[in-house]
Amino acid sequence: xxxxxxxxxxQGLVYGIAAxxxxxxxxxxxxxxxxxxxxxxxxxxxxxSLLVYSRFDPxxxxxxxxxxxxxxxxxxxxxxxxxxxxxxxxxxxxxxxLYSINLRIMGRxxxxxxxxxxxxxxxGRSVPWLGDASVLVFLAIxxxxxxxxxxxxxxxxIGLALRATGDNEAMxxxxxxxPKTMKMVGLAVSNGLVALSGxxxxxxxxxxxxxMGLGTIVTGLAAxxxxxxxxxxxxxxxxxxxxxxxxxxxxxxxxxxLRYGYIVGFQASDLKxxxxxxxxxxLVVPAIRGRLMRRVDACSS
Amino acid sequence: xxSKRLLIVGLVVFGLIGAAAIAAPIQIGICxxxxxxxxxxxxxxxxxxxxxxxxxxxxxxxxxxxxxxxxPNNAVPIAQSFRSQGVGMVVAISTPMALAAAExxxxxxxxxxxxxxxxxxxxxxxxxxxxxxxxxxVTGVSDLIDVAGDLAxxxxxxxxxxxxxxxxxPGEANSDQLTRLALEAAPGLGLTVVTAIADxxxxxxxxxxSLIGRVDAFYVTTDNTxxxxxxxxxxxxxxxxxxxxxxxxxxxEFGPVLATGFDYYRHGLITGALIVEILxxxxxxxLPVIYQSGAEIHVNLDAAGKIGLTVPxxxxxxxxxxxxxxxxxxxxxxx
Amino acid sequence: xxxxxxxRRVFQSGPDRVVALGGIDLELAAGxxxxxxxxxxxxxxxxxxVIAGVIPPTExxxxxxxxxxTAVSAHRRARRCARIVQNPLTGTAPSMTIAENLAIASRRxxxxxxxxxxxxxxxEMAEMLRTLGMGLERRLDDPVQLLSGGERQALTVVMATLxxxxxxxxxxxxxxxxxxxxxxxxxxxxxxxEDLGITxxxxxxxxxxxxxxxxxxxxxxxxxxxCDLAGEEKRRASVGQLxxxxxxxxxxxxxxxxxxxx
Numbered sequence: 001x002x003x004x005x006x007x008x009x010x011q012g013l014v015y016g017i018a019a020x021x022x023x024x025x026x027x028x029x030x031x032x033x034x035x036x037x038x039x040x041x042x043x044x045x046x047x048x049s050l051l052v053y054s055r056f057d058p059x060x061x062x063x064x065x066x067x068x069x070x071x072x073x074x075x076x077x078x079x080x081x082x083x084x085x086x087x088x089x090x091x092x093x094x095x096x097x098l099y100s101i102n103l104r105i106m107g108r109x110x111x112x113x114x115x116x117x118x119x120x121x122x123x124g125r126s127v128p129w130l131g132d133a134s135v136l137v138f139l140a141i142x143x144x145x146x147x148x149x150x151x152x153x154x155x156x157x158i159g160l161a162l163r164a165t166g167d168n169e170a171m172x173x174x175x176x177x178x179p180k181t182m183k184m185v186g187l188a189v190s191n192g193l194v195a196l197s198g199x200x201x202x203x204x205x206x207x208x209x210x211x212m213g214l215g216t217i218v219t220g221l222a223a224x225x226x227x228x229x230x231x232x233x234x235x236x237x238x239x240x241x242x243x244x245x246x247x248x249x250x251x252x253x254x255x256x257x258l259r260y261g262y263i264v265g266f267q268a269s270d271l272k273x274x275x276x277x278x279x280x281x282x283l284v285v286p287a288i289r290g291r292l293m294r295r296v297d298a299c300s301s
Numbered sequence: 302x303x304s305k306r307l308l309i310v311g312l313v314v315f316g317l318i319g320a321a322a323i324a325a326p327i328q329i330g331i332c333x334x335x336x337x338x339x340x341x342x343x344x345x346x347x348x349x350x351x352x353x354x355x356x357x358x359x360x361x362x363x364x365x366x367x368x369x370x371x372x373p374n375n376a377v378p379i380a381q382s383f384r385s386q387g388v389g390m391v392v393a394i395s396t397p398m399a400l401a402a403a404e405x406x407x408x409x410x411x412x413x414x415x416x417x418x419x420x421x422x423x424x425x426x427x428x429x430x431x432x433x434x435x436x437x438x439v440t441g442v443s444d445l446i447d448v449a450g451d452l453a454x455x456x457x458x459x460x461x462x463x464x465x466x467x468x469x470x471p472g473e474a475n476s477d478q479l480t481r482l483a484l485e486a487a488p489g490l491g492l493t494v495v496t497a498i499a500d501x502x503x504x505x506x507x508x509x510x511s512l513i514g515r516v517d518a519f520y521v522t523t524d525n526t527x528x529x530x531x532x533x534x535x536x537x538x539x540x541x542x543x544x545x546x547x548x549x550x551x552x553x554e555f556g557p558v559l560a561t562g563f564d565y566y567r568h569g570l571i572t573g574a575l576i577v578e579i580l581x582x583x584x585x586x587x588l589p590v591i592y593q594s595g596a597e598i599h600v601n602l603d604a605a606g607k608i609g610l611t612v613p614x615x616x617x618x619x620x621x622x623x624x625x626x627x628x629x630x631x632x633x634x635x636x
Numbered sequence: 637x638x639x640x641x642x643x644r645r646v647f648q649s650g651p652d653r654v655v656a657l658g659g660i661d662l663e664l665a666a667g668x669x670x671x672x673x674x675x676x677x678x679x680x681x682x683x684x685x686v687i688a689g690v691i692p693p694t695e696x697x698x699x700x701x702x703x704x705x706t707a708v709s710a711h712r713r714a715r716r717c718a719r720i721v722q723n724p725l726t727g728t729a730p731s732m733t734i735a736e737n738l739a740i741a742s743r744r745x746x747x748x749x750x751x752x753x754x755x756x757x758x759x760e761m762a763e764m765l766r767t768l769g770m771g772l773e774r775r776l777d778d779p780v781q782l783l784s785g786g787e788r789q790a791l792t793v794v795m796a797t798l799x800x801x802x803x804x805x806x807x808x809x810x811x812x813x814x815x816x817x818x819x820x821x822x823x824x825x826x827x828x829x830e831d832l833g834i835t836x837x838x839x840x841x842x843x844x845x846x847x848x849x850x851x852x853x854x855x856x857x858x859x860x861x862x863c864d865l866a867g868e869e870k871r872r873a874s875v876g877q878l879x880x881x882x883x884x885x886x887x888x889x890x891x892x893x894x895x896x897x898x
Contacts, residue, residue, distance in 0.1 A: 003385045109474045112425025157747035167729040176714040176744040206404025209373040259382045
């Protein structure tokens with residue numbers, strides 16, 4: 001059981017970075033961005049092929065993966081802000097383009113990292129005294145660092161302007177901010193994070209596969225919505241924390257379902273159903289809570 | 302009296318311990334990347350092979366079955382789940398599943414047996430196709446098709462064949478690798494290969510139609526995407542009046558003139574045999590990768606007739622099965 | 637400060653054609669305070685929208701501070717030109733705090749990766765809000781959506797003037813508020829305009845207010861300026877005279893007449 005929870009925590013963290021990316025576009029910018037299904041693989045593709053086919057070290061490949069993802073986000077941004085293509089469609093178009101681009105980067109549909117020194121393996125090697133927990137501790141440090149940097153960013157002048165763009169675009173225009181520029185920035189940072197997550201997942205899993213991005217938007221949204229229904233604060237620090245907590249909860253639920261689901265006759269094929277049900281529960285709980293509160297108020301008055 | 306009783310007591314105790322040791326069934330985790338007729342057949346073959354070898358289910362072996370539902374992100378959690386359940390062996394069907402299992406069990410000595418992996422060396426699963434000592438705890442069975450042989454067969458079928466059209470999905474590792482092999486082998490046979498890409502089942506008809514008039518024969522390998530929409534390729538081949546060779550003998554009655562390859566249930570049986578060797582005490586690093594051989598040729602004379610093609614007797618003589626007059630005939634059965 | 641040169645704005649074409657603005661010529665010197673009245677559909681809001689760059693003119697040119705801004709986008713014009721509209725919810729970002737909204741408003745251009753709110757800024761904000769006398773300085777970290785309409789509009793006024801715009805456009809910005817807040821916001825606006833000497837255009841339905849505030853008054857009807865009073869002329873005019881003028885010009889409007897009685 002402990003091993004299962006350990007793995008669930010590892011996955012909750014590593015996919016949590018992608019969830020933070022989805023959070024930026026979906027919650028902050030109110031821009032449903034499907035690019036992520038493609039940029040997740042772009043990050044994995046870059047972080048694997050560079051490691052296998054060239055001399056880059058595991059840390060640099062992650063930085064390059066982030067940059068590649070940011071570029072993908074900018075493509076969607078250009079399609080939307082310069083060419084006037086609607087948000088959902090722009091994201092889909094970029095995602096489709098990325099499928100071919102990712103295949104080209106990898107050169108083949110999947111790349112094995114069994115025989116190279118991935119980031120997770122390098123960490124395990126450098127701190128052997130942590131044993132099995134080394135990867136978890138490393139991921140925790142990385143993810144918390146990313147979260148704190150993001151919080152800091154959202155407290156800067158540009159960060160505030162970005163938040164206001166999704167909150168009340170007319171207001172931000174009236175204060176001299178170009179909403180198109182803000183969208184580009186948001187899409188770039190978001191997809192950069194998603195690609196970083198893809199790279200880390202590839203190193204963690206020991207392989208990259210061109211089909212591993214399918215459903216990134218759904219699992220990202222699941223994390224955002226589950227976390228958002230638990231923590232209602234609108235302070236940016238709490239919001240990013242809620243996304244990570246949502247990711248941990250979601251991955252734990254998935255792992256437990258995989259491991260113990262057979263007791264209730266559950267099969268791996270029901271995983272997608274579980275995801276949707278989790279999101280439904282997460283959406284319904286606050287509604288029920290609200291109704292109960294109103295009843296309490298009515299009784300007490 | 303004492304020594305006799307001691308002996309009896311000793312034997313009983315030994316027998317009980319031995320029985321206890323044998324009585325704990327070994328858990329074998331069988332996982333596949335997606336539900337699919339070929340992969341399902343492999344799974345059945347493995348289970349049946351073990352039963353036939355005398356391993357009784359729930360007494361000697363317990364099978365834990367899992368499928369990643371087509372999502373590579375599920376592969377690692379499945380392998381991790383197996384690990385926490387204390388499996389004694391992992392049977393991974395298809396390349397992504399095998400990669401995930403190899404990674405999760407990397408730091409152990411647990412045997413990983415892969416199946417239905419076209420090129421385990423290129424995929425990075427094993428280092429050597431011939432020397433197992435370099436492959437650690439990983440071994441398995443490859444369904445690598447003799448692509449050059451298939452191309453030569455097409456040429457033998459109809460000497461007019463110069464250009465071969467291949468419809469495939471570059472997103473499938475097996476398919477990608479086999480197409481590459483075809484492109485390499487073609488020049489040596491005096492042939493050229495023209496490819497058409499179908500990255501989803503919906504795009505298969507268009508891809509097949511794009512080859513009409515540009516090729517003298519159609520060729521499809523073990524590509525899950527294309528096989529799901531094989532009717533479109535059959536139709537395109539018939540429309541062009543050219544022969545079609547498909548690397549899956551179970552599809553013969555649907556229309557290809559020729560079908561080669563092996564049946565995946567047999568592939569599963571071979572995998573099962575390999576597993577039995579490991580259960581009997583052989584270590585994976587002493588067992589080289591098995592490349593399934595003995596591809597059979599099946600001929601569909603009805604389809605040949607439709608395009609006005611006469612099948613040379615040299616091929617008919619080697620055929621393991623025929624389809625004519627609307628039904629299948631097998632020389633072995635003496636029809 | 638502001639020059640409108642033969643500005644026209646036409647919506648639609650063919651039989652549905654609406655001439656919202658028909659050849660407006662207007663000049664405002666720095667420090668001028670222009671009040672604008674007129675019936676509904678007179679083109680007052682369209683005029684402000686064209687000046688702010690939200691809608692492009694069909695013909696004509698606009699110059700702010702001597703620079704031709706006709707082709708300049710709304711967000712770039714907002715660097716020198718601030719607007720407050722009737723809807724008290726439009727001017728603030730609801731899910732962000734008072735402090736964050738003020739921080740955004742403290743700049744009209746040149747935003748960077750600087751920390752937006754430090755301790756020094758916060759105490760400045762608190763000071764500023766204290767002068768409003770609404771207790772907002774104690775609620776710096778409250779999300780703006782918790783504020784009442786009047787409080788949000790007061791905040792919008794503070795935000796509009798914070799970064800010293802050259803031009804302030806007010807579109808009936810007290811019309812949606814309750815009487816207590818109307819007086820307060822009106823007082824607040826006037827104080828800011830006078831203290832900072834901002835060139836202002838204010839649309840109002842209240843004829844008394846139109847006469848009382850500012851040094852110029854303009855009446856619009858069907859996209860045209862029908863009267864333009866300045867200085868002495870304006871001071872001497874009375875509401876009664878304005879009403880006579882209206883009816884004499886065949887533009888009797890119940891709403892305007894009703895407003896007069898307030």
